[in-house]
Amino acid sequence: MPKLTIDGKTIEMPKGATILQAAQALGVYIPRYCYHPSLPVSGTCRMCVVEVEKTAKLQIACATEIADGMAVRTDTPAVKKARRDVLEYLLINHPVDCPICDQAGECFLQDYYMDHGLHKSRIAPGDKIRRSKRRAAGKYLTLDNERCILCTRCVRFCDEVTRTGELTVSGRNDASFIDMKEGKGVDNDYSLNIADICPVGAFTSRDFRFKARVWFLKKTGSICTGCAAGCNIEVHHNEGIVHRLMPAPNPETNTWLCDRGRMTYKVLRAGDRLSKARIKKGSMEPEPALRQAAHLIDDAAHRAGPESVAVLGSPYLSLEDNLAIAELASGSIKTGALCLDFSCEQGVKDGILINKDQTPNANGLKLLRARYGGLDQNALIGLINSGRIKLIVAEARALNSLREKLRDLSNIPTVILALAKSDLDFDSDCVLPYASYFETEGHFVNYKGRIQKTAAAVAAPEGVQPLWLVLSKISSYTGAPIKIEDTKAMSAKLSEYALGKSVIPAICKPGSIAAKSTRE
């Protein structure tokens, strides 16, 4: 392997590596705009120039291959001057409207200017070339052509990652700008990644625009529950409000994050988020409603026997919550009509990230099924359609997923757990709210069998509790408690029943995710 020195430090790197990669490995930071580790190299911005001994001119670190005996310097006066010149050049027509720019605070132009520029502008503001300030670029993006530094990261993303090719550099020299088809936008499933990789405030997220100043945001490592991929994410929030989800790149799961996944936080503040229970269409505090639910269960079990109560697991719920569901059925109600069978076809759908399985925890259910058994889905549907079931306890989306195969549900009472009113596409006389996975911890098993954990980034609405605790309380009211009253009891049960003691420590700890940001 070639051995080289960078600023006097020696490193050996595989053949074909670039100076920038070698520097990165040594912990020497070389400023860059167009280079992005997950995109093909373009070498257009010249921000990464370094001095290489025995070469006449400065070389770009991102595209220069290392060679044995190479001596690189990143801190000479020539390099410093080149960086300053590149910055001055990039800022010639830049509007510098940082006060109203969403990127401010995480802008590579701001940061590098402070580190390497600090020059006085020689261009009067009136002489700058003006461009369009807010062009809608698809469902999720806005393009400010004035702020663009033409690094072409966005173009390469659409060309090489999504292969949808929506973007191009139109025109040439000082007349060039990022362009797309008139009346069209960036319409792929990963468009918001462009807001991340754009080093400046040219592409910004329409959803996040003007919502928060980035330096106020707190970051919590977590897991996306949008599909079976189990992408690692960072939840950005402030004062109890989630403002955006960002990818937390992890070679085991994801580099990017899909647009649908990014929007999953919307349920938290959607107008129809349930923060109260709904009993017979009237609002009720969650606590007293639990007693009502317990009463429904007792009533059905007494009148038609415990077997008349069907209990459904849900691939949308965490291991914790499903474990409580299984315990409620087998330990408390003592019914055999438990169904944990929700598996469906899995695998990456588009060659990038999005999984064919749009639920996050079908594999978690499999783990529990191995322990608790239960009916397979068709058997349960048969039971319900035969009229022998007198009460269904289920999470809303899981029951929705069976609706096509079920006959009329209108005369079977239900106890439904739901995050939002829109989760329900049927009527229920007893709907109980629960804490989302932005508000409580929960384990999920992704399509590869990786067990990961969400983190509580913000607090749930007052009185709203994790689903497993809701069920635990209901079981106490029925007089046959499942005895999982706190997190300690829950994790003990989880390691004992669901995962086996040996598996638990292997869980990826959020926060300890090698949280290299995709912004790079």
Next chain:
Amino acid sequence: MAYKISERTLAEIDRLLKIYPQKEAVLIPALHEMQKEAGWIPEEAMDALGARLNIPYARVKGVVTFYTMFNRLPMGRFHLQVCRNISCHFAGAAGMLRHLEDKLNIKEGETTEDGLFTLSAVECLGSCGTAPVIAVNETYHENMTVEKTDRLLAELRAENNSD
């Protein structure tokens, strides 16, 4: 209105596709063919060409807008291209351009109402030794003066009338 690439151009595209290992390479010659036919490249033509080559529209547009010689608006019958680069500038190109603007009553980049003339300022035409130069479509008119431009306009008008 959907744009239809002519049979002739389609045949040329097919011929070129066999020669070049990368289909992107066919873009420029194909665009030249299309421009030869209509005098300019409409937006719909970029769409049609992209679809034909299975290249995103944006890629085609990037190429068309990069090369100033691809016209993106309908052109007059005579495209007057006044060189404005250094040699021609020193030899009086700026005055000639202004003169033509006055004479034709249009600004640089515009086309006369009768569709006869389009006036452009262009970069070096590679004929600095005979500056200043005006190219009319593909023909060079060298060592130009203001008087010679008047004569040139008259000749072109006459040519148009005789057709």
